[in-house]
Amino acid sequence: MxxxxxxxxxxxxxxxxxxxxxxxxxxxxxxxxxxxxxxxxxxxxxxxxxxxxxxxxxxxxxxxxxxxxxxxxxxxxxxxxxxxxxxxxxxxxxxxxxxxxxxxxxxxxxxxxxxxxxxxxxxxxxxxxxxxxxxxxxxxxxxxxxxxxxxxxxxxxxxxxxxxxxxxxxxxxxxxxxxxxxxxxxLVMFMQRPGGQSQFSAPLTLSAPRTPALRAATELVSAQPALEHSTDTLAVLVGVSPRHLTRLFNTELGTTPSKFVERIRMEHAKALLDAGHNVAQSARAAGFGSPETLRRIFVARLGISPSQYRARFATTHSDTPTHSPRPEGRPHGPSCGAADAVSVDH
CATH class of the missing domain: 3.40.50.880 (Class I glutamine amidotransferase (GATase) domain)
Known part of the structure; x- marks a missing residue:
């Protein structure tokens, strides 16, 4: 060879x-x-x-x-x-x-x-x-x-x-x-984590919004991703106009309300799949509505289907002991070294 x-x-x-x-x-x-x-x-x-x-x-x-x-x-x-x-x-x-x-x-x-x-x-x-x-x-x-x-x-x-x-x-x-x-x-390490696994959960990668209305909107989506979270609905709930809410998302978070909602739902769906829920259950609980919608977004963002993602984690979990819990906050330290030690190991 x-x-x-x-x-x-x-x-x-x-x-x-x-x-x-x-x-x-x-x-x-x-x-x-x-x-x-x-x-x-x-x-x-x-x-x-x-x-x-x-x-x-x-x-x-x-x-x-x-x-x-x-x-x-x-x-x-x-x-x-x-x-x-x-x-x-x-x-x-x-x-x-x-x-x-x-x-x-x-x-x-x-x-x-x-x-x-x-x-x-x-x-x-x-x-x-x-x-x-x-x-x-x-x-x-x-x-x-x-x-x-x-x-x-x-x-x-x-x-x-x-x-x-x-x-x-x-x-x-x-x-x-x-x-x-x-x-x-x-090498006494976990089997490799799939490439699509998050470096950190979505809420941990975002700075806390300065504006009270935007903070309320992001907290609502993160707490209950399965609810109806259109821009108009969120704007009514936090007491601002849809245009102003969109401007706040762009200015402070560099994204749109719909993309933020999708990201949080994606994170929630991955957590459910990690925990052993099937694709249909994960899609419904995360707010995607249907397994096909979840599959389409998974493939677009991660390059693999939800079932493939779940299978990779299932294989990994069968060979490894119970792993450490998800970190409670963002780490501080060198940019390419110690910071990675708190990412979720599977």
Missing amino acids: TAHRVAFLVFDGMKLLDVSGPAEVFAEANRLGARYALHYASPSGDPVVTSIGTRLSAHSAAADLLDIETLVVPGGDPLVTEPIPPALTGAVRQLHPHAHRLVSICTGSFVLAAAGLLSGHRATTHWRHAQLLARAYPDVDVEPDSLYVEDRGIFTSAGVTAGIDLALSLVEHDHGADLARDVARS
């Missing part, structure tokens, strides 16, 4: 765990029968200094790579606080035609976007920077509610632990679910 070449494009300031996490998944897969050849390249071929100050040697310059099955671009705090080095975007543009799969971890999506490779694509990144990615690159369809997203051979993931989930997913794609499950068990 020919080795599957995985190249990591490393650079100064990158998050070390964005590389070492996925790399350990591929290395453990090798121990269990896979054949991944791991290669580390920097734009110049020089060693790089990671976010924790360690020095990492590069096997080669990016220009020396020719045939790559999987190219991985890690993230790093400088990617969202400083201009992205042209040498880094240039290396990605140069390597992309030679790679069968293009992968970014956390804020590595900013490198792909700056290189023009995410234009017209669905993508995700760390929750802390999803709005920035959407504003900076309006031609990218940013999905802040996903752990990882695949769109036409380009894979983007949220923070570092989501990168490990994505690596497990790639191993499963290459070698099947049994080997991926063995890798997860060997």
